[in-house]
Structure formats: structure tokens, C-alpha cells
Amino acid sequence: MRVHLKWSLACVIAAASMSSVTAQEYTFKGGYPTPETAQKAYDDADLARAIEAYKFFFPTVSILGTWTGNINAGTRPNEVMLILHGMPEQVVFTPNSDTPYAGGNIDLSHGPMVVEMPPGPLMAVVNDLNQRYVMDMGIPGPDKGKGGKHLILPPGYKGTIPAGYHAVAATTDRVLLLVRVIPPKGDEAAGVALLKTVKIHPLNPSPDWRGIAWVDQGTKPGDFSPVSWERKLDYWKQLKNVIDNDPPYEAYRMEYGRLATLGIEKDKPFEPDARMTRILEKAAQMANDQMRVQSFADRRADRVVWPDRHWEWAVLRPENGTFDLPAYKDLDARSKWFYQAQIESPAMFRRDAGAGSLYWLGVRDANNAFLDGGKTYKLSVPLPVPANLFWSITVYDPETRSEIVTKQDKAALRSMFELKSLTGSTVDLYFGPKAPAGHEGQWVQTIPGKGWFTYFRIYGPQKAAFDGTWKPGDFVELK
Known part of the structure; x- marks a missing residue:
């Protein structure tokens, strides 16, 4: 009892x-x-809605950052394209330094646009301003690197599609074209020259069509990300830009309703009062922090690549490139990927030997501690790496998700460049404030007092990269 x-x-x-x-x-x-309860309930509800809206539309605002960065660098939609080299001076979410990029802003409000890919080692993808996958081209696309004509259609296009084109419609008028080239024999200048042979033009050009011009960013600084907006009211202002200037996407109807409760509606003024401004600013900071936690301290068991290593899948869903499962969209996987990276494509996410590329995320050392810029680590990589094309490891800043900026002015170790003469069964790579004596060529500098994370990339991954018969070591701290 x-x-x-x-x-x-x-x-x-x-x-x-x-x-x-x-x-x-x-x-x-x-x-x-009571009046106090009513006010608190509304404040709580608006904050909760704003946090969820922030996460859902982050891919949209993120790719708008790229669109805007391209404009600031001198591009013009449908007219001037950008050559980008993936340098530490440029703020871009987790770029690689292996291959030069060609970035293009395409505006479909003037009609369909054609992209003619020449034969060769080129990889291209189109995402619209919802950062939704539209199509692949080149090696991962239907032309398989043999050259082909591709047609990007505006939303709801009803016109005739000519024969001989790979045609897909976007969900927004503004889309981003990204083309990468594998530099022949590591010759970056030759790679840039090959990029410029890609032909981009309207399906029905006007009589005064002058062709595409190219701007090379070189080592000039540039911001192609939403980092300057993402924790302020500016985030919501930039989102309103897309809501107003691109057609609504039917699948997002419920999410547009959520935005409407926050005062963001198409073609209506966005004029938040002091109360709503406080809520939206707080939501931007909280949601951004929550996304960072999820990206770098993920609690999902399926993040782990191998049970005896601390490497994680950079993207959690390999099925289709759009995070869609039979009954739902994996929102956590979507948020994790888009916080730290840009562009979605089935070729990037597949986990078999037919994948175009493979990305592993490294945030912890062999003791399961976060990587610390004040410590020195060794990473042992078995050779040969199972890559049909090339492989690399790149170091990033967890705050900007861009290449780490140090006095060394280098953030990557690459099989086509620094590591091209490797022999033996293993290579040891080093990461820390100072290079271990005799290993300067296999070292990336880090910053004391600041964390870092890395992507291990394999392009043209072979079966051994997926079945566990080959795997890199963990980062081991050197005392």
C-alpha cells in the first residue's frame, strides 16, 4: 500500500x-x-510558422543568392555567362576546386532557351529558382557526353517542341545553368576554352541576337550565396522577390499559405510592423541555427557511411535527387543538404557505380570530436581511390559553408593537381595550422579557434566506393 x-x-x-x-x-x-494569452498565442504561432517557412524556402533564397551574385559579377540573363574557378576568395556553398564552372542566369519569360553541349568531358545541370532539379546535360545527362541539344521550357509551356531536343519545363521563369568541365590533363585553360564552346541561345532568337559573351571571375572576390541575408529581415525581403517575380508553383500552395499569415503574398506590399519584424528576425536566426545543428550534429542513424568510421553521407536521400519518397518528402534531408550545398540532381545523389559523383561529409575526428582548426590531423587514404575520373578533399568554413580562407590561399587537395603523381598503397594528407615538415605538398592550412568541415569527392565513383571494400581513414589528431 x-x-x-x-x-x-x-x-x-x-x-x-x-x-x-x-x-x-x-x-x-x-x-x-485573456488579452495577454491571445497575444502570446499569436506570437508563438507566428514564430513557429516563420521558422518552418524559413527552412522550407531556404533553397529558394539560397539559389537567388547565386543568381544575384552572378549579376553582381557582370552577367546578364541570356546574354553574359560567368566562368568561376572555385577559389577561397569567393563565397559559394561547398564548391569544388577541381573543375572550372560556367554559371548562367537564364530567363525563360522571353521563351524557351537552347543549350547545345559539344562532345567532351562536360557535366551540366539546370535548377530553377525553387532550386528544383530540371535536367542534367553532358556526361550525367541523356547525351552521355556525346553532345546534344537541350531545351529549357518555361512553366506551363504549350508550344511545339521541335524534334531532336531533350526538353524539360522549369517551375520558375528564372533558372540557373551550371556547367563543369574536367580539365584535359589538368590543363585549366584548356578546360575553360572547352566551356566556351557550349552554345546557349533562344529557341526563336530575335533578329538582333548577338550570341553569348563570357566573363571570367578569376581570383576576384564575389559572394554567390545568401550568407549576407540569411540571419536578418533581408531573408524575407529576398524571398518576396521570388514570390513576386516568378509564377507560383502549385505543389507549394500550402507553403504560400503559411507565408501569407506572415504578411508575404504575391503582388501585395510586404510591410511588417515592429512586432512582425521582431518575429521574422528571430525566426531567421533560430531556423538558421537549427539548420546548422542538423547539418553538422545530425542525429539520424542513416547519416553514417561505415559503422567503423565517422564519415557521413553529405546527402541523406539517394533515390531521385529531389528528396521525394513514395508517401512524403524528406524535409530533414532536404534542409541538411541545402544548408551546406547548392543544386540538386539525381546524378549527384545516387549510390552506385552509375553515379556521376559522390560526396562524403567529414565533421569529426577519430575520437568523434568536431574538427578543430587549432589542431593538426592526418588522414590516410588508400590507393588507388576508386574513381573513374578524379577525386579530391576540400576544407570549408562551417559559418559560410565556403572554402576556408587562410594565408595559404588553398582549400583543397586534388588528384588532378597536387596529388597527381601519387604512388604506393596509401597517401597521408595533413590538416592544421602549420605543415608537418616534409609534407607541405599534402597539407591544407586551418585556423586556430575555428572549426572546419570537409567534403571527400569522387567523380565517376566505382563499385568499391559503395560496397565497403574501399574507404578512407578517419582524421587522426597528431599530438
Whole structure:
């Protein structure tokens, strides 16, 4: 009886405690909310909605950052394209330094655009301004690197599609074209020359069509990310830009309804009062922090690549490149990927020997501690790496998700460049504030007092990269 009495008292105390908590949150008199409760309930609801809206539309605002960065670098939609080399001076979410990029802003409000890929080692992908996959071209596309004509259609296009084109419609008028080239024999200048042979033009060009011009960013600084907006009211202002200037996407109808409760509606002024401004700014900071936690301290068991290593899958869903499962969209996987990276494509996410590329995320050392820029680590990589094309490891800043900026002015070790003359069964790579003596050529500098993370990339991955018969070591701290 005494035991039963103890449990009864415990239950009463717990219930009273829960009632106290409930009473402190919201107060009702006669069944109706007090004015203070009504205000708090609305504030709480608006904050919760804003946090979820922030995460859902982050891919949209992120790729708008790239669109805007391209414009600031001198591009013009449908007219001037950008050559980008993936340098530490440029703020871009997790770029590689292996291959030069060609970035293009395409505006479909003037009609369909054609991209003619020449034969060769070129890889291209199109995402629209919802950062939704539209199509692959080149090696991972339907032309398989043999050259082909591709047609990017505006939303709802009803016109005739000529024969001989690979044609797909976008969900927005503004789309981003990204082309990469594998530099022949590591010759970057030859790779850039090959990029410029890609032909981009309207399906029905006007009589004054002058062709595409190219701007080479070189080592000039540039910001092609949403980092300067993402924790401020500016995030919501930039989102309103897309809502107003691109057609609504039917699949996002419920999410547009969520935005409407926050004062963001198509073709209506966005004029948040002081209360809503505070809520939106707080939501931007909280949601961004939550996305960072998920990216770098993920709790999902399926993040682990091998049970005896601390490497993680950079992307959690390999099925289709759009995070879609039969009954739902994997929102956590979507948020994790787009916080740290840009562009979605089935060729990037597949986990078999037919994949175009493979990305492993490294944030922890062999002791499961976060990577620390003040410490020195060794990473042992078995040779040969199972890559049909090439492989690399690149170091990034967890705040900007861009290449780490140090006095060394280098953030990657690459099989086509620094590591092209490797021999033996293993190569040891080093990461730390100072290069270990004799290993300067296999070292990336890090910053004391600052963390870092890395992507291990394999292009043209072979079966051994997926079946566990080959795997890199963990980062081991050198004392």
C-alpha cells in the first residue's frame, strides 16, 4: 500500500506540475483567452510558422543568392555567362576546386532557351529558382557526353517542341545553368576554352541576337550565396522577390499559405510592423541555427557511411535527387543538404557505380570530436581511390559553408593537381595550422579557434566506393 501511495502522490505532483506549466503558458477565464494569452498565442504561432517557412524556402533564397551574385559579377540573363574557378576568395556553398564552372542566369519569360553541349568531358545541370532539379546535360545527362541539344521550357509551356531536343519545363521563369568541365590533363585553360564552346541561345532568337559573351571571375572576390541575408529581415525581403517575380508553383500552395499569415503574398506590399519584424528576425536566426545543428550534429542513424568510421553521407536521400519518397518528402534531408550545398540532381545523389559523383561529409575526428582548426590531423587514404575520373578533399568554413580562407590561399587537395603523381598503397594528407615538415605538398592550412568541415569527392565513383571494400581513414589528431 505504501508503494501504491508513493506512486499516487508522485502522479498528483506531476499532474500539478504540468497544470502549473500549462497555466503559465496560456490563461483562460470562463473558457476564453485573456488579452495577454491571445497575444502570446499569436506570437508563438507566428514564430513557429516563420521558422518552418524559413527552412522550407531556404533553397529558394539560397539559389537567388547565386543568381544575384552572378549579376553582381557582370552577367546578364541570356546574354553574359560567368566562368568561376572555385577559389577561397569567393563565397559559394561547398564548391569544388577541381573543375572550372560556367554559371548562367537564364530567363525563360522571353521563351524557351537552347543549350547545345559539344562532345567532351562536360557535366551540366539546370535548377530553377525553387532550386528544383530540371535536367542534367553532358556526361550525367541523356547525351552521355556525346553532345546534344537541350531545351529549357518555361512553366506551363504549350508550344511545339521541335524534334531532336531533350526538353524539360522549369517551375520558375528564372533558372540557373551550371556547367563543369574536367580539365584535359589538368590543363585549366584548356578546360575553360572547352566551356566556351557550349552554345546557349533562344529557341526563336530575335533578329538582333548577338550570341553569348563570357566573363571570367578569376581570383576576384564575389559572394554567390545568401550568407549576407540569411540571419536578418533581408531573408524575407529576398524571398518576396521570388514570390513576386516568378509564377507560383502549385505543389507549394500550402507553403504560400503559411507565408501569407506572415504578411508575404504575391503582388501585395510586404510591410511588417515592429512586432512582425521582431518575429521574422528571430525566426531567421533560430531556423538558421537549427539548420546548422542538423547539418553538422545530425542525429539520424542513416547519416553514417561505415559503422567503423565517422564519415557521413553529405546527402541523406539517394533515390531521385529531389528528396521525394513514395508517401512524403524528406524535409530533414532536404534542409541538411541545402544548408551546406547548392543544386540538386539525381546524378549527384545516387549510390552506385552509375553515379556521376559522390560526396562524403567529414565533421569529426577519430575520437568523434568536431574538427578543430587549432589542431593538426592526418588522414590516410588508400590507393588507388576508386574513381573513374578524379577525386579530391576540400576544407570549408562551417559559418559560410565556403572554402576556408587562410594565408595559404588553398582549400583543397586534388588528384588532378597536387596529388597527381601519387604512388604506393596509401597517401597521408595533413590538416592544421602549420605543415608537418616534409609534407607541405599534402597539407591544407586551418585556423586556430575555428572549426572546419570537409567534403571527400569522387567523380565517376566505382563499385568499391559503395560496397565497403574501399574507404578512407578517419582524421587522426597528431599530438
